[in-house]
Amino acid sequence: MTTSYKPAVHFNQVDFSTKAVHIVKGVTGSFPEGKITTLVGPSGAGKTTLLKLCNGLLSPDSGVIYIKGKPIEDYDPIELRRLVGLALQSAPMISGTVYDNLNLPMELRGRKLPETEAVQLVEDVGLDKSFLQRKVSDLSGGQRQKVSIARTLVNKPEILLLDEITSSLDRKSMKEIEELIVHINRKYGTTIIWITHNLQQALEIGDFTWVMMEGEVMESGESSLLENPTNDKVKRFVKGEEK
């Protein structure tokens, strides 16, 4: 991606393979700081792997990833994962209440989340403070996703990775989550990297978009590229001919 923005995350010729599959192939490009970049592409394109490379759950076989200008391997893994938060589609929860889940990142540091911060967090994600004592097993899909995002925010990440967080939600919940992400981006200046299957969402919410196919970045730039792609494969993908 050629932009004049300062990169929050920069990939330089990054490759990643499992024993059987070459998943990410020579990816080079930047995710601009303070912006929302969406990642779109067919299933198996390597999008989730790319996110896991960003917060150090995986390491590249070759190439270098820079986080805020510093090579990723120079970060302590724990420091890196607090700086680069990750929210997943399934919004996994630990059993207990919403507060127990929000407290989890603090508990991992041997501390406790103050009640006032917990209230601020649930209200930030559009939930009432009474939710804090609710059991997570009683939450709807959209509410779970909001709690998952709020939990990630406890670490005050500067970069937030979102893996298809709205794909299993109804239209109303999806819109609420979209507004929430834009709100977080605007309020805290958080860099957002968002995997989505919803091209309309990528177009409306994303400042920039990467189109990934078969482990490669086929096209990247401002999200409007989805309206007039130049690459033939991307054209077919946008028309829904390539899943």
Added chain:
Amino acid sequence: MSYLTLSITLIFVVIPLLLSKTLNLGLEKDTIIATIRSIIQLLLIGYVLKFVFESESLVYIFLMVTLMIVAATHNAQKKGAAIKGITWKVAVTLVFVEVLTQSILLGFQITPPTAQYIISISGMVIGNSMVLSILFLNRFTAEVESNQEATELILSLGGTPKQAIHKQLIDSIKASMIPTIESQKTVGLVQLPGMMSGQIIAGADPIQAVQFQLLILFLLLTTAAVTSIMLGFLSYPTLFNQRMQLLKN
């Protein structure tokens, strides 16, 4: 018991063979192999034990216990093939459990330092430790496999590998210890332990047989706890690399 009487007991082998044949279970071959193996192995070990007990040589006692540990390690490590270096982890655990229990038994003069006691009790301790290892490894590898997302959630929130695997580790340790604890709750009510029954049949005073059985039961509690916990804490770090990433197979 004479060999003639013993041969009559083969009727207990014929019954399952007939049942298997009638119901087409297909277990005849395995039953015959198991019977022949048990006859050969037990007779062989009977003669070996007779020789070792009579010699009272520390070298032979050491060799017997080593042989037990090697065989138990070989058997248990198969269940943890996904864990790097599992063979030595199981071996170290079994050696530690054996040394710990024998040190207490001999150190407090609970049992005499004779081949008869050391080898018999070692057999029970190592055998139990092997079963515990298998139960633990079976459960732990399944827990790790099915909870990858939960493990990665903790890691992604800035947790350490130990924090990320803690729940799976504790669940596996508890699950592997439960059979030992539960079977002790019903001992004497539902089942009479093999060793105690054997002693009583051989003419020993039932009270003395019970005392020895209690000793073994308490010993097996320690064996269960130490085996599961030690193997657990030796195993979990190898599931992660230095960058605190969960290694997948």
